[in-house]
Amino acid sequence: MPVIxxxxxxxxxxxxxxxFDATIGVVIxxxxxxxxRFCSNRFDSATYTDQPHDGxxxxxxxxxxxxxxxxxxxxxxxxxxxxxxxxxxxxxMETGVFSYGRLLRQPQGGSALGTTPDLIPIxxxxxxxxxxxxxxxxxxxxxxxxxxxxxxxxxxxxxAAYQLVDATLAERGQSLVSVGQQGMxxxxxxxxxxxxxxxxxxxxxxxxxxxxx
Numbered sequence: 001m002p003v004i005x006x007x008x009x010x011x012x013x014x015x016x017x018x019x020f021d022a023t024i025g026v027v028i029x030x031x032x033x034x035x036x037r038f039c040s041n042r043f044d045s046a047t048y049t050d051q052p053h054d055g056x057x058x059x060x061x062x063x064x065x066x067x068x069x070x071x072x073x074x075x076x077x078x079x080x081x082x083x084x085x086x087x088x089x090x091x092x093m094e095t096g097v098f099s100y101g102r103l104l105r106q107p108q109g110g111s112a113l114g115t116t117p118d119l120i121p122i123x124x125x126x127x128x129x130x131x132x133x134x135x136x137x138x139x140x141x142x143x144x145x146x147x148x149x150x151x152x153x154x155x156x157x158x159x160a161a162y163q164l165v166d167a168t169l170a171e172r173g174q175s176l177v178s179v180g181q182q183g184m185x186x187x188x189x190x191x192x193x194x195x196x197x198x199x200x201x202x203x204x205x206x207x208x209x210x211x212x213x
């Protein structure tokens with residue numbers, strides 16, 4: 001599911017014509033790919049089975065994709081190659097757009113999955129940690145945005161997409177006065193250098209960027 005559709009962008013721009021539909025339809029997926037690469041996160045809802053994550057040696061770990069809608073299983077791969085499936089009471093998943101897929105290790109008998117506390121203090125000797133390793137934590141979950149009954153795109157991401165589509169159209173010569181007179185409103189957009197665009201990406205998308213420990 002794209003962050004924005006052609007109809008979304010035209011409504012944002014107050015443009016009712018169809019002359020630029022094909023162009024906008026090409027630009028939107030380019031912008032979305034650029035946004036996803038910057039955020040290190042694929043936006044479309046998908047299910048990941050036994051996706052490997054590195055154990056951090058702490059009680060906190062961030063999944064590769066978010067926001068998480070369903071967490072099905074968490075396994076620890078041991079040195080001999082066998083796996084241990086953890087009980088749901090041994091971890092908790094923070095939810096929401098700004099949880100960044102934060103998975104917390106819990107002691108036996110701790111908070112059950114679904115309580116999603118805002119913050120759980122992790123103190124050495126009081127809570128177990130995710131064992132250190134490369135790809136030794138295997139997680140099955142569903143994450144991303146969906147238009148049908150899932151987690152909707154936040155308005156901040158949509159706003160970033162509108163601004164980046166504007167900038168991309170300007171860079172390819174679409175910010176013409178004639179276009180603006182038709183209602184697209186691009187006449188005030190100036191051309192940007194690659195450094196300008198990088199700064200724009202940081203300003204618009206840093207909040208949604210993947211957390212790496």
